[in-house]
Amino acid sequence: MEPHEPDxxxxxxxxxxxxxxxxxxxQIVRALAEGGESACGSFDFGVSKATRSHHLKVLRxxxxTRTRAAGTSRLVRLRRDELDQLYPGLLDAVLTQRPPA
Amino acid sequence: MEPHEPDxxxxxxxxxxxxxxxxxxxQIVRALAEGGESACGSFDFGVSKATRSHHLKVLRxxxxTRTRAAGTSRLVRLRRDELDQLYPGLLDAVLTQRPPA
DNA sequence: GGTGTTGTTCGATTATTGTCGAACAAGGGT
DNA sequence: ACCCTTGTTCGACAATAATCGAACAACACC
Structure with a gap:
């Protein structure tokens, strides 16, 4: 199956x-921005793996994001360069953690 | 009634x-960015006035946005300065019209 | 006071989306 | 070959959100 990674x-x-x-x-995007390429399983934010898989699909x-297979894992990474080029400032605006309240 | 315009x-x-x-x-936000303060009724994008009122509420x-009464109309404007300060680049990234396809 | 204009609110409907468990698929050990 | 790990897919269900018509409210004007 094609990975559905659109232009x-x-x-x-x-x-x-x-x-x-x-x-x-x-939270996934922030983790990717900080940690670089990561396996799907590294995003444990209190949802089931089915839900996590769904969210990664939406992002992709x-x-x-882009995803590539690596053994039994799949490695996900942010398409940061393309995003910054097409929507300059968007990621930066969204990624910076705000004061709690 | 309070206008519900949060910090x-x-x-x-x-x-x-x-x-x-x-x-x-x-489309409403783009119209506001281009045209400045406008009456609610000026945003006719193919939805009923009930739906339009709903969307303006979501934005507010x-x-x-901020809204102020003016006679029987209500004038809406973008909170551009605040947005640019808190989320620099966000509006610019979103407002620029993309090539059609 | 009545009428028209401009919006909002209410209730209902529909569509979309988030969530999960269970079943499935692909790999890597041992 | 077997099992374990890692993800995906498949229903199903719950929660959210978009949409509308109709009723209502505020105001201006005659």
């Missing part, structure tokens, strides 16, 4: 924003 | 993103 310019901006507009997915299909 | 720092970034992750609302409660 970023073909993804409507609302889809990109919607992908980022979820707490679990935002919104053009935010 | 931007009190709004979770996921709510800001979710507010922008809708086609109708994005996400901290993206």
């Amino acid at each position: 970023l310019t073909a993804v409507p901006v609302t889809s990109v924003l919607a992908a980022l507009a979820d707490d679990v997915r935002l 299909e919104a053009g935010l | 931007l720092t009190a709004v979770p970034v996921t709510s800001v993103l979710a507010a922008l992750a809708d086609d109708v609302r994005l 409660e996400a901290g993206l």
